[in-house]
Amino acid sequence: MADLLEYQCPCCAGKVEFDPNSQQMKCPYCESEFTVEALQAANESEEPSGDQLNWETPGSDWSDGETDGMQVYTCKSCGGQIIADQTTGASACPYCDNPIVMTGQFSGDLRPDFVIPFKLDKEAAKKALLQHFEGKKFVPKVFKDDHHIDEIKGVYVPVWLFDAQAEGQFSYHAEKVRRWSDDRFNYKEISHFKVTRRGKIAFEQVPVDGSSKMDDTLMESIEPFDFKGAVPFQTPYLSGYLADKYDVTAEQSIDHANERIRQSVADEMRKTVIGYDTVQTEHSGIQLDNAKAKYALYPVWLLNISWNGEKFTFAMNGQTGRFVGNLPLDKGAAVKSFCITALIAAVIVFILLYLFNR
Amino acid sequence: MVTNILIAIVAGIIIAAIITGIQVSALKSVSERHEASDYVKQGSLNLSEKQDVFLYKKTERSERQQN
Numbered sequence: 001m002a003d004l005l006e007y008q009c010p011c012c013a014g015k016v017e018f019d020p021n022s023q024q025m026k027c028p029y030c031e032s033e034f035t036v037e038a039l040q041a042a043n044e045s046e047e048p049s050g051d052q053l054n055w056e057t058p059g060s061d062w063s064d065g066e067t068d069g070m071q072v073y074t075c076k077s078c079g080g081q082i083i084a085d086q087t088t089g090a091s092a093c094p095y096c097d098n099p100i101v102m103t104g105q106f107s108g109d110l111r112p113d114f115v116i117p118f119k120l121d122k123e124a125a126k127k128a129l130l131q132h133f134e135g136k137k138f139v140p141k142v143f144k145d146d147h148h149i150d151e152i153k154g155v156y157v158p159v160w161l162f163d164a165q166a167e168g169q170f171s172y173h174a175e176k177v178r179r180w181s182d183d184r185f186n187y188k189e190i191s192h193f194k195v196t197r198r199g200k201i202a203f204e205q206v207p208v209d210g211s212s213k214m215d216d217t218l219m220e221s222i223e224p225f226d227f228k229g230a231v232p233f234q235t236p237y238l239s240g241y242l243a244d245k246y247d248v249t250a251e252q253s254i255d256h257a258n259e260r261i262r263q264s265v266a267d268e269m270r271k272t273v274i275g276y277d278t279v280q281t282e283h284s285g286i287q288l289d290n291a292k293a294k295y296a297l298y299p300v301w302l303l304n305i306s307w308n309g310e311k312f313t314f315a316m317n318g319q320t321g322r323f324v325g326n327l328p329l330d331k332g333a334a335v336k337s338f339c340i341t342a343l344i345a346a347v348i349v350f351i352l353l354y355l356f357n358r
Numbered sequence: 359m360v361t362n363i364l365i366a367i368v369a370g371i372i373i374a375a376i377i378t379g380i381q382v383s384a385l386k387s388v389s390e391r392h393e394a395s396d397y398v399k400q401g402s403l404n405l406s407e408k409q410d411v412f413l414y415k416k417t418e419r420s421e422r423q424q425n
Contacts, residue, residue: 010413032414041411137381174410186422191415198407202399221388224396260394267393268403324387338378346370353362 010034010042010192041194059110059295066111066235072245073100080213082155083243094153094242094302095213096311109245112233114161114296116225118154118241118318125152125301125316128323132314137337140307140330148305154318156238156297157219158210158246161227162257163292164203168265171196171283174276193276197269203261207298208253210246214300215313216256221324222317225298229319233297243297250293262286 007016009027016039019026024033034042073082077098093100120128126149133139172195180187205227209219231237265286273279299318304311307328314325 038411038413042413136384184422185419187417187419189415189417192413194411194413196407196409199403199405202402203394203397204399206394206397217390218388220391263393264395264398326388327385329385338374341377342370342374345373346366349369350362350366
């Protein structure tokens with residue numbers, strides 16, 4: 001016996017049958033009628049297809065003599081390894097502020113493909129730090145007067161850059177609402193729609209922090225970096241700055257890049273669903289392919305300030321000047337300000353109520 | 359009189375909480391990014407399928423209050 005094709009009613013999920021009188025599909029339970037096309041669209045099941053991740057390996061080998069001037073410095077406290085030229089004046093670890101010592105000639109590892117050179121110098125970084133403090137309340141006075149700002153360091157942070165071609169399929173349930181009234185009633189009419197979108201979007205140079213010591217969240221906070229400012233890597237760019245060695249491989253960084261790309265694919269597709277009052281995503285599937293990873297060094301100005309047993313790190317995008325860093329809260333000052341504000345506000349409200357009720 | 363004092367105190371606390379809350383949140387500037395919108399290649403969005411299908415409509419009504 002042949003299998004009967006069953007269609008579900010989008011309204012009440014009952015089994016819909018063809019009604020010869022109306023020549024349309026009709027649900028015997030809720031009496032809704034649909035065209036064949038509408039019912040087929042509503043009943044299409046989307047199986048989100050799997051991802052195809054095909055990342056090519058980045059970086060290249062160093063040529064002879066290129067690494068001659070580069071030394072590895074090791075931090076005795078956090079174990080971090082920094083690369084700098086022999087003339088670097090740096091003596092403190094940019095991540096934990098403890099002393100670093102030269103432990104040997106740099107060799108091996110991957111040679112970066114690109115570098116975004118520093119566009120903003122140390123003076124600009126110091127100015128940005130002071131501006132960051134301005135206008136902020138409840139920062140302990142001692143913290144603001146601290147004279148560590150000279151220790152701000154320029155560090156090249158290793159990043160993995162992912163290119164990707166993404167393909168997404170989305171289906172949504174959307175509604176349009178119409179309201180009107182007559183003498184007796186208020187009316188509300190809701191029209192329901194099944195919306196599908198399928199398309200491709202390309203992504204370029206999505207950066208993922210390749211150093212475990214550089215906090216990922218801090219690095220993301222100073223984005224975006226503009227890849228148009230990148231140049232093919234040459235060792236002289238490192239001179240006068242520190243460079244961090246990568247220690248998080250490209251494969252480990254992929255997951256986070258994936259999540260960000262997926263979210264943006266969903267956002268871009270959602271933007272094409274217009275003209276509705278409410279939209280809900282029902283099914284989604286995203287496949288990423290033709291992905292390429294590159295290895296680059298991105299410029300960051302870093303400063304650590306320790307206060308009250310806690311470490312506060314400030315970072316500035318060395319290309320765009322974007323400055324971030326969480327500031328400590330002086331709880332006492334905050335509570336005092338809260339009480340004074342509450343008192344003044346209460347007095348003002350009381351006076352207004354008195355005048356209003358006269 | 360007493361009611362006015364109570365209202366003033368509650369209002370004062372709420373206003374102070376909002377103002378202090380804004381000032382404290384200004385101290386935080388570090389946050390994770392969950393999207394990659396800065397890295398979308400301009401003009402690369404290419405839709406191969408775009409379907410908006412009408413399914414059904416439902417109308418509700420409620421009686422207006424007769425004065």
